[in-house]
Amino acid sequence: TRSTRPQRMLKAVQKNGTKGNPESVISAIDYFCKHSEWAMNVGDEKGSILDSVVTEVNPSTVLELGTYCGYSTVRIARLLSPGTKLITLEFNPVNAAVARQIIAYAGLQDKVILVEGSSGDLIPQMKERFGIMTFDFIFLDHWKDRYLPDIKLFEECGLLRKGSVLLADNVICPGTPEYLEYVRNSPRYESKYYPAHLEYTKVEDGLEKSVFLG
């Protein structure tokens, strides 16, 4: 059967990237998306904002919701301190298989734990399966109507601590209105909007950074 877009993206990484070089993997994916096929990676503009927030937080425990092809996984993992690992959740097994290969091509497989499944099922298992107490940094980039139920799940499961940082992609396009309303009006979060554009386009989009206040 015809290949999928993520599979074609992987071929482009293997052709144009340099094995073990995360920057070259990021560039190869951005080039593919700008010149061959648009894909829903966070992209270079929002990716730079992601980089700056990860660097500022310098997290010891990291969770990503929605791996897709592993582009933001590679962006985050390349910035983590030695010995720190990130957990990333992906629902779609075909995409997960591509992501594993892209992450490995970047040489970051030892810094990433990719778990197949849905956030609603896996978030309550984080403590028991991975010995996590709380997350320092969470990147939300999965089903947009899961952002709000999942942040409530983090609270219920005691996975946030005073200072935990949540960074959400696509709060304008496709949009996560209920999530935005919640984090911007809840006294338990301090939120800040980072304006940008939908990856590889001129369409307005942005990232919302929310700090849990305990």
Ligand SMILES: Nc1ncc2ncn(CCCCCNC(=O)c3cc(-c4ccc(F)cc4)cc(O)c3O)c2n1
């Ligand atoms: N619960 C759970 N747990 C785990 C999971 N793993 C995967 N999933 C399902 C995630 C499915 C992909 C999510 N991402 C997007 O839908 C997305 C879309 C656009 C976009 C598209 C078309 C346009 F015209 C404009 C913008 C742009 C973005 O940057 C996006 O991130 C999971 N779900």
Ligand SMILES: [Mg+2]
């Ligand atoms: Mg996104």
